[in-house]
Amino acid sequence: MSSTAWLTVFVLAVFLGFEVISKVSSILHTPLMSGANAVHGVILVGAIIATGSTDDGVQLTIGLLAIVLATVNMVGGFAVTDRMLGMFAKPRRAPGAEKISGSSSGSSTREAGQ
Amino acid sequence: MSGAWADTAYLIAGVCFILALKGLSAPRTARLGTLVGASGAALAVIVALTTPHLKHLGLIFGAIVVGVAIGLPTARQVRMTAMPQLVALFNGVGGGAAALVAAVEFLRPGTAISHAATADLAAIGFTILVGGVSFSGSLITFAKLQELMTTRPVVLPAGRWLTIGTASAGVLFGALLVPWPSTALLALLAVVSLVFGVLFVLPVGGADVPIVISLLNAFTGLTVAASGYVLGNTLLVIAGTLVGASGTLLTRMMAAAMGRPLTGTLFGAFTATAGGAIGDGGGAAKPVRTSSPEDVAILLGYARKVVFVPGYGLAVAQAQHTVREVADLLTARGVLVAYGIHPVAGRMPGHMNVLLAEANVPYESLLELDAANSELASADVAVVIGANDVVNPAARQPTGSPISGMPILDVDLARQVVFCKRSMRPGFAGVENELLYATNTSLLFGDAKESMAKVLAALKAQ
Numbered sequence: 001m002s003s004t005a006w007l008t009v010f011v012l013a014v015f016l017g018f019e020v021i022s023k024v025s026s027i028l029h030t031p032l033m034s035g036a037n038a039v040h041g042v043i044l045v046g047a048i049i050a051t052g053s054t055d056d057g058v059q060l061t062i063g064l065l066a067i068v069l070a071t072v073n074m075v076g077g078f079a080v081t082d083r084m085l086g087m088f089a090k091p092r093r094a095p096g097a098e099k100i101s102g103s104s105s106g107s108s109t110r111e112a113g114q
Numbered sequence: 115m116s117g118a119w120a121d122t123a124y125l126i127a128g129v130c131f132i133l134a135l136k137g138l139s140a141p142r143t144a145r146l147g148t149l150v151g152a153s154g155a156a157l158a159v160i161v162a163l164t165t166p167h168l169k170h171l172g173l174i175f176g177a178i179v180v181g182v183a184i185g186l187p188t189a190r191q192v193r194m195t196a197m198p199q200l201v202a203l204f205n206g207v208g209g210g211a212a213a214l215v216a217a218v219e220f221l222r223p224g225t226a227i228s229h230a231a232t233a234d235l236a237a238i239g240f241t242i243l244v245g246g247v248s249f250s251g252s253l254i255t256f257a258k259l260q261e262l263m264t265t266r267p268v269v270l271p272a273g274r275w276l277t278i279g280t281a282s283a284g285v286l287f288g289a290l291l292v293p294w295p296s297t298a299l300l301a302l303l304a305v306v307s308l309v310f311g312v313l314f315v316l317p318v319g320g321a322d323v324p325i326v327i328s329l330l331n332a333f334t335g336l337t338v339a340a341s342g343y344v345l346g347n348t349l350l351v352i353a354g355t356l357v358g359a360s361g362t363l364l365t366r367m368m369a370a371a372m373g374r375p376l377t378g379t380l381f382g383a384f385t386a387t388a389g390g391a392i393g394d395g396g397g398a399a400k401p402v403r404t405s406s407p408e409d410v411a412i413l414l415g416y417a418r419k420v421v422f423v424p425g426y427g428l429a430v431a432q433a434q435h436t437v438r439e440v441a442d443l444l445t446a447r448g449v450l451v452a453y454g455i456h457p458v459a460g461r462m463p464g465h466m467n468v469l470l471a472e473a474n475v476p477y478e479s480l481l482e483l484d485a486a487n488s489e490l491a492s493a494d495v496a497v498v499i500g501a502n503d504v505v506n507p508a509a510r511q512p513t514g515s516p517i518s519g520m521p522i523l524d525v526d527l528a529r530q531v532v533f534c535k536r537s538m539r540p541g542f543a544g545v546e547n548e549l550l551y552a553t554n555t556s557l558l559f560g561d562a563k564e565s566m567a568k569v570l571a572a573l574k575a576q
Contacts (some may be wrong), residue, residue, distance in 0.1 A: 017359025072180020
């Protein structure tokens with residue numbers, strides 16, 4: 001690929017990054033940061049390719065260390081993001097449950113919100 | 115997998131990442147988004163592992179297993195209160211990994227001389243420099259959030275010049291790497307970048323640390339993009355750039371939520387230290403009004419409208435469930451109850467929402483800043499639980515305080531204010547809160563959970 005082609009990919013990805021994020025709800029900022037953090041764990045792909053194409057001991061050692069760190073970033077990042085979002089999932093079920101057991105508490109909290 | 119198939123698979127993975135970030139924009143799709151992102155990542159790793167002529171497959175597998183064994187249990191077991199520093203740590207190791215990948219590519223025989231692409235060397239220099247900063251900087255943010263070190267701004271003697279000098283040296287070494295690629299220069303660049311990362315984060319005050327984490331997250335994204343360019347891998351370029359762009363935007367959003375220009379936040383320590391130190395001295399001597407859980411229960415029981423303002427202290431004490439019980443009881447007695455959530459309550463934007471969601475607090479009673487402030491103006495009681503900086507009127511002063519200009523929750527507008535605190539210690543930003551000494555403020559000392567449990571018991575006894 002020519003340098004211009006790389007630059008094109010880069011510039012388009014910048015705009016895409018801004019565009020995709022600009023509509024994110026503010027309460028999801030923390031999961032978003034964590035999710036973006038997990039996405040750059042994809043450096044693991046680079047670490048694997050770089051490590052798998054070397055014969056030198058020093059490079060191999062550095063490469064394997066990079067794989068460990070990148071895996072921690074990727075796997076840990078997605079796992080912690082999922083855990084965070086799992087907690088958001090609960091209160092959406094809760095109002096549903098309240099409707100069954102009686103909606104008195106639900107409606108008065110909403111009044112307070114107005 | 116090779117050639118066109120691999121590229122197609124990488125493209126699919128890239129689309130997965132875009133959809134993941136898009137999915138995270140709404141609570142309804144967020145979890146699915148994460149799943150899509152993780153699937154994309156898994157696909158990309160499988161493709162990478164099936165690259166033709168890949169050597170050391172056993173060792174690579176071993177390294178991945180080690181990484182999973184470290185990362186997965188940590189992510190599963192971490193307490194939600196400690197999550198911001200974990201994100202910082204994950205970000206730091208990602209930056210470190212990118213720098214190491216660049217080092218491997220640099221050391222590869224032939225890269226420096228025959229390949230000799232100026233842009234490649236520049237990208238390697240950039241990755242080492244920024245990846246190193248991201249790594250060491252993230253470790254310092256981790257240490258600050260974990261309170262392994264002081265959360266106050268640390269200003270070294272002549273720190274400004276030291277920082278500027280190190281940064282200049284980093285850029286210079288990085289630039290020199292292009293015409294004169296040598297291992298010694300690379301090592302020097304790595305050391306300088308690590309030192310600069312430390313110097314960069316040390317002067318940042320505790321309350322601003324989340325902004326720095328977000329910025330370092332964007333940095334890591336860019337290093338991944340640069341590594342991708344060196345390796346000729348479009349997926350890394352797309353994913354890294356996505357994170358770089360979104361991380362930059364998120365950093366700006368967070369800085370806006372705190373009402374401070376980004377440069378002021380990052381280099382504010384040079385000017386703001388005096389303000390941070392003032393609060394230390396005379397404060398303890400001033401009289402405060404303490405009250406008992408029974409007093410608070412009576413106050414709450416006769417109120418028409420109560421606004422809870424939860425902060426990090428609530429999260430640490432795991433008091434969110436008890437507070438919800440108090441709120442439910444008050445609601446059942448006809449008191450209007452709401453929660454005022456500051457954008458940076460907890461330690462990150464949205465952190466408090468995560469914690470309260472964990473305690474099944476109804477989504478709709480969580481009020482954001484503006485809505486909460488209009489409620490507070492007509493509230494009988496504002497109960498501040500383990501929060502300090504986000505309700506500190508000192509933020510309204512245009513200058514002179516480390517939190518100047520940060521939008522706050524106007525709890526001082528409520529008729530009565532109850533602070534539930536462990537001690538008179540200032541908040542994370544290290545700024546004294548005048549509101550604690552106000553005549554309509556009463557203080558309920560103790561662990562947030564125990565105090566709230568006592569208030570709950572007293573309310574039930576009424």
